[in-house]
Amino acid sequence: MVYEYCVIGGGIVGLATARALLQARPGASVVVIEKEPELGRHQTGHNSGVIHSGIYYAPGSLKAKLCREGAARTKEFCQAHDIPYENRGKMIVATRAEEVPRLEALFARAGENGIRAELIDGAEVTVREPEITGLTGIVVPDAAIVSYRRVLDALAQEITDQGAEIRYNAEPRAITETGDHVGVVLGGESLRARHLIGCAGLQSDRLARLAGMRIKHRIVPFRGEYYRLHARRNSVVNAMIYPVPEPGLPFLGVHLTPMIDGSVSVGPNAMLGFAREGYPKFSLSPRDMGEMLTFPGFWLSMARNIRPGLAELSNSLFKQRYLAACQRYCPALTLEDLTPMTPGIRAQAVGATGEMLHDFLFLQSPRMLHVCNAPSPAATSALPIGDMIAAKLLEAGKARGA
Numbered sequence: 001m002v003y004e005y006c007v008i009g010g011g012i013v014g015l016a017t018a019r020a021l022l023q024a025r026p027g028a029s030v031v032v033i034e035k036e037p038e039l040g041r042h043q044t045g046h047n048s049g050v051i052h053s054g055i056y057y058a059p060g061s062l063k064a065k066l067c068r069e070g071a072a073r074t075k076e077f078c079q080a081h082d083i084p085y086e087n088r089g090k091m092i093v094a095t096r097a098e099e100v101p102r103l104e105a106l107f108a109r110a111g112e113n114g115i116r117a118e119l120i121d122g123a124e125v126t127v128r129e130p131e132i133t134g135l136t137g138i139v140v141p142d143a144a145i146v147s148y149r150r151v152l153d154a155l156a157q158e159i160t161d162q163g164a165e166i167r168y169n170a171e172p173r174a175i176t177e178t179g180d181h182v183g184v185v186l187g188g189e190s191l192r193a194r195h196l197i198g199c200a201g202l203q204s205d206r207l208a209r210l211a212g213m214r215i216k217h218r219i220v221p222f223r224g225e226y227y228r229l230h231a232r233r234n235s236v237v238n239a240m241i242y243p244v245p246e247p248g249l250p251f252l253g254v255h256l257t258p259m260i261d262g263s264v265s266v267g268p269n270a271m272l273g274f275a276r277e278g279y280p281k282f283s284l285s286p287r288d289m290g291e292m293l294t295f296p297g298f299w300l301s302m303a304r305n306i307r308p309g310l311a312e313l314s315n316s317l318f319k320q321r322y323l324a325a326c327q328r329y330c331p332a333l334t335l336e337d338l339t340p341m342t343p344g345i346r347a348q349a350v351g352a353t354g355e356m357l358h359d360f361l362f363l364q365s366p367r368m369l370h371v372c373n374a375p376s377p378a379a380t381s382a383l384p385i386g387d388m389i390a391a392k393l394l395e396a397g398k399a400r401g402a
């Protein structure tokens with residue numbers, strides 16, 4: 001049998017893509033290839049659970065567009081599938097004088113991106129969130145929280161109900177694109193599909209190279225280490241509380257996030273990882289390290305980001321430093337409040353000249369499309385990302401006269 005579509009990677013981007021393809025072409029044969037024995041083992045299952053509203057992203061970027069649209073679509077999807085989400089809103093707080101102009105610039109950006117937001121002074125910060133202090137803040141009322149594992153499970157149910165197959169414990173060993181199909185060798189068997197879509201998250205650059213795509217970037221893993229607050233602190237905040245992000249970096253800073261299960265998480269930091277899929281602290285994969293250290297872009301990126309890199313290292317190694325980062329806006333927190341949680345590991349694409357790629361990146365060949373950079377807010381944006389991919393594949397098919 002020749003499948004119409006083969007999606008590699010059963011994260012939220014892969015499953016949202018499978019769903020969009022089935023909506024665009026009802027009845028099409030779709031197979032999802034997932035290397036793990038279950039869904040949600042990587043980024044989609046280890047994130048902050050925030051439905052971002054899209055305030056941070058460069059106007060006109062794919063992130064700005066797809067996040068805004070994705071936030072609304074994710075909420076609709078949750079309503080349709082009875083998945084709880086809460087519109088807690090978010091407050092971004094400047095705690096140092098030098099952050100105030102950056103916060104004001106973010107407020108201007110919210111306007112450009114069409115996001116509802118309000119600029120408030122320090123007194124109002126504490127009126128709205130009594131445990132939070134700051135010089136000034138931005139309130140973004142539409143940011144929400146959800147469990148992306150629940151969203152992933154609902155997507156899996158929806159696509160399998162429509163006839164899609166999800167194959168677990170399956171990983172391509174070879175991929176060959178020909179004029180009329182893509183061949184995929186999987187362990188002992190092989191399959192063919194008219195189109196292949198790579199949605200492999202932390203392994204996306206390897207998958208693209210295996211498939212013969214010429215790419216210049218590499219994925220560099222950034223650990224996002226979290227703590228959970230002691231249950232007595234479950235009401236410490238109502239909204240999500242964020243610091244002003246470091247300029248130039250695609251990470252948002254250690255934040256306080258009420259989770260949909262009623263607990264509150266602190267984090268994530270953004271610590272360089274030495275293993276793409278090694279979750280315990282100090283995990284090291286010789287293969288991942290070897291590839292990273294021989295990639296010139298890695299060294300150029302490290303050189304550019306030495307100061308924030310060292311700050312992240314110190315707050316990863318010393319709980320007291322991590323706490324200090326949170327106490328800048330929530331002084332009441334103590335060391336006893338923080339219990340380590342399983343981290344997440346971000347797939348961050350870094351270019352050959354050391355730049356961290358900020359926007360989503362898709363690369364296409366006649367019969368393949370590879371998602372090459374889908375960091376946060378890709379969970380929020382997954383539904384419109386899927387639609388965009390489906391539209392690109394249909395367009396490519398039309399151009400071939402298919």
Ligand SMILES: Cc1cc2nc3c(=O)[nH]c(=O)nc-3n(C[C@H](O)[C@H](O)[C@H](O)COP(=O)(O)OP(=O)(O)OC[C@H]3O[C@@H](n4cnc5c(N)ncnc54)[C@H](O)[C@@H]3O)c2cc1C
Binds near residue numbers: 013204224
């Ligand atoms: C710490 C952290 C916090 C975040 N917080 C948020 C947030 O609050 N809101 C938000 O919108 N986004 C957030 N994100 C980003 C978001 O989680 C990711 O952008 C999104 O989950 C990416 O989905 P994905 O499907 O591309 O990747 P993944 O979820 O990583 O899925 C990729 C899948 O591909 C499979 N795979 C890989 N290689 C192969 C292969 N060769 N063969 C078969 N299968 C393969 C993997 O096993 C995996 O299941 C966060 C990310 C992290 C790490």
